[in-house]
Amino acid sequence: MTILETRPATSNAWMRCPGCGDMIYRKRYDRADRVCPECDSHGPLTADERIALLLDADSAEQIVTAPTIPDPLRFTDTRDYPARLADARRRTGMSDAARCVRGRMGGVPVVLVVLDFRFFGGSLGAAVGEAVTTAAETALADRAPLVIVSASGGARMQEGILALMQMAKTSHALQRLDEAGVLTVSVVTDPTYGGVAASFATSTDIIIAEPGARLGFAGPRVIAQTIGETLPEGFQTAEFLLAHGCIDLICHRNTLRDRLTRLVATTVREAAEDIAAQSNMSTTMGFCESSVNVSPDTSAQPGSSAEMPGEPRATIAVGMQAEPGSEVAAGFHDDVVVQPDSSGARDMVEQFGRLGEMPEDESADASRQPDPLVVTDPDSVAERDPWECVRAARELGRPTTLDYLAGAFDEFIELHGDRLAADCPALIAGLARLDGKPVVAIGTQKGHTAAELTRHNYGMPTPAGYRKAARLARLAAKLELPVVTLIDTAGAYPGVAAEENGQAVAIAESLKLFAGLDVPVVAVITGEGGSGGALALGVADRVLVCENAVYSVISPEGCASILWKDAAAAPRAARALRVDSGSLLRLGVADAVLLEPPGGAHRDPVAMIGRVRTAVTRMLSTLRALSPDELSEARYQRFRAFGRVSADGPDATTTTPDA
Ligand SMILES: [Zn+2]
Structure with a gap:
């Protein structure tokens, strides 16, 4: 009895943590809003x-x-x-x-x-x-x-x-x-x-x-x-x-x-703009460091973070090479808020000293000077071997969706889950701001390294991914926010579990949902546009294709093994399928091609990210002027036209791309 009376647990100044049972100083616990300093419970x-x-x-x-x-x-x-x-x-x-x-x-x-x-x-x-x-x-x-x-x-x-x-x-x-x-x-x-x-x-x-x-x-x-x-x-x-x-x-x-x-x-337009102004962001470029403000909750306890399983904690993944030998911190972290005024962004400015000039000055490059960055005339896209485009589109150094979300957007808050069964790591979605205005951003995520690729399931979404995208698209409709999709996927995940969970149904529902969305939708094919898994995010008012990106009904390898009975015939298949950006523009599948920096996006990801930012911002500003009915009808006609013979010839489309 005496022992009990003298135990510190009975003292008012000390208490036992309900989580770990350790003795903690009560005032310290209260000051930390009742979060245990020892176990973080x-x-x-x-x-x-x-x-x-x-x-x-x-x-x-x-x-x-x-x-x-x-x-x-x-x-x-x-x-x-x-x-x-x-x-x-x-x-x-x-x-x-x-x-x-x-x-x-x-x-x-x-x-x-x-x-x-x-x-x-x-x-x-x-x-x-x-x-x-x-x-x-x-x-x-x-x-x-x-x-x-x-x-x-x-x-x-x-x-x-x-x-x-x-x-x-x-x-x-x-x-x-x-x-x-x-x-x-x-x-x-x-x-x-x-x-x-x-x-x-x-x-x-x-x-x-x-x-x-x-x-x-x-x-x-x-x-x-x-x-x-x-x-x-x-x-x-x-x-x-x-x-x-x-x-x-x-x-x-x-x-x-x-x-x-x-x-x-x-989600409040004026407030978002105020906050954008307060955060002192660069309006010329708006490049922001990626993995900032990783909240302590992601480093507190094993297994207690908001991350995907296996996600390294508080890591700034680095994968893109802006210049040979110089790393650009442009990886990303799940559940982060990207702040434009991060010290990382300032470091980058110091490192490269040219962010403020982006992206217009890019065209100062001699070989690009006569070309505008956004091309709507197929003849203005340099002739390329489609197989070369396939290889370039798969280049691991190209900016990924998370890089674009970190660099081209002012802020991104990732949201998780399909509210059904799972959270797909290959599909990233959340609320973002672009040029100060709120949008919903959705994209497929690959990675720069083997570890990142594994973590994000090689950019191949499961049904849970498409259902998460659909949930966010519905939220966009509810809040009247435009949707920007960033597409870089070899395709929807081909696995047993994916089939069991209705992969085909999830894609079909996504197509119909985006068809009926009464807010502006801009899709950017940033790398691989692999079949139905890409199209599920590609039903948009404007489809922008990066110069080295490809978009195809089937992978060239898949086509080659079916039709040529030989996967080695992939280069021939790529040519036959006309998967390159110039062909996509000619076929009306793309509204515009976004030119890449010399040598491709992986040679200068920062420039590429700036170009996407500018192009998408301009497209959204055009689309915002349209009423929901106008948007809906134009989108209907855009896709209605595919495959029909028109008076203007087989290559004509009904859309008038803006650039
Ligand atoms: Zn504790």
């Missing part, structure tokens, strides 16, 4: 602490919610429900388990509703349902993003079937935000289960989870008892959910506010 926060953590100082303004029936069933177990409620109110100072406020994040008005686990385990009863619904209705009236922070054991048993109905009530309110094009974001904290997990915690546009946060419909104990299954390690944790495509990203508590601020800003 995220402890519980009250609703008021959450509000203070996430909103701009002094911006919170309470939203009054309507009163709800206090005890609809006159429920009694060992005590009656009103007595338990009175206890919870006394302990927490809250009237129920949710707080609902208006406020600002980085100056952007938002509506925030937060669940507090201390009050009846954050359970969903009428009062919580009312708070979430009122928050959604306020967000609708204000046209302000809605942020929901959940921590809940599920529906509140004491309110019976009326608690269950709160799931439907809140979902209706969120559905109206979908119709109105208002962004919704869920922040999942530990633990989030049952009716909350199966409604507003996961039915938002974007789902962020804190490291280690558990979310599920049925709790692990229920599963073990009913089914008797052995649960895998890390079951239902944020890391498990990310790997299974259920959430967009994992965010450490100390970067959560910054991440949310960037997300809400990306």
Whole structure:
């Protein structure tokens, strides 16, 4: 007994970490917003602490919610429900388990509703349902993003079937935000289960989870008892959910506010432009260093990061050679926010001393001088052997999608998962800004090295990849943001699992989805455009093909082995298939060819990235002037024309490319 009394655990100044069990100094723990300095586990926060953590100082303004029936069933177990409620109110100072406020994040008005686990385990009863619904209705009236922070054991048993109905009530309110094009974001904290997990915690546009946060419909104990299954390690944790495509990203508590601020800003046009101005970006080039701001959550615990399995942590991958012997930091990292004002960008400016002149001055190169960079006349594309183009398109030093996202865009926030089963590493998608304006960016990712290629499945998307792309395309439509796709893939992944999961269906759905998208879509074939797996991202208003890129119904090797019975006949097949950019322009498949630096994009990736930026920006600015109906009809006619004999001859197309 005396031993117990003298143990430090009983001291108020010290406490035992709920995660690792180590003794930690309480003040230090509180200062770190209840994140353990030893094991990085995220402890519980009250609703008021959450509000203070996430909103701009002094911006919170309470939203009054309507009163709800206090005890609809006159429920009694060992005590009656009103007595338990009175206890919870006394302990927490809250009237129920949710707080609902208006406020600002980085100056952007938002509506925030937060669940507090201390009050009846954050359970969903009428009062919580009312708070979430009122928050959604306020967000609708204000046209302000809605942020929901959940921590809940599920529906509140004491309110019976009326608690269950709160799931439907809140979902209706969120559905109206979908119709109105208002962004919704869920922040999942530990633990989030049952009716909350199966409604507003996961039915938002974007789902962020804190490291280690558990979310599920049925709790692990229920599963073990009913089914008797052995649960895998890390079951239902944020890391498990990310790997299974259920959430967009994992965010450490100390970067959560910054991440949310960037997300809400990306979807608010004026705010995004303000932030772009604040960040002091170079408007002439906008090249930004790639792997910046890798949040500590990706380096804290093994297996707790927002990365793909096997992804090196906090690594700036380097693969592109701008000049012989000089490396350009242009690799990328999953789940990063690219900031244009990074020190890396400044280093690059010092290193190369010419970023500000890009890309127009590129044409000063003597051999290119007479040519504009974007060519719409097929005769202006230098005659090339298509097989040479195939080889150039596969050159490992060419900028990859992540390089373009890092260099050509001002900012990119990668989102993960198909919300179904998986997160495909070959397909990268997220919210970005191009020339200060928000867009959705989607692309296939290969890599510069064997390790990168393996990590990204050689750039061959699985059905989960196409479903992630489709999810982001729908988000673009909801938020009225243009879509930019970057295509460099040998094709959709040809594997047993891919077939089992409906590869053909996923591609077919993507084609139809993009056909009906009523926002501008620009596709850039940056390397290989491999068949249906490429076309799934290629149904666009404008298709831009890089000079050395290729686009083909089948790989030349595949064609050669089928028709020539000899894969070595690939060069002949490439010529016969007319896969080169000049031919694509002539056939109307490409609207324009983007000339590459002398020797190809891999000789000067920085210049190439600048050219793509300029060309896509110009195309989007033309397309933004069109109404959704005009866009839709023009896109329909663009693809309707393929293969038809027209009065202008077989090579004519209906589109008028802009350049
Ligand atoms: Zn700990």
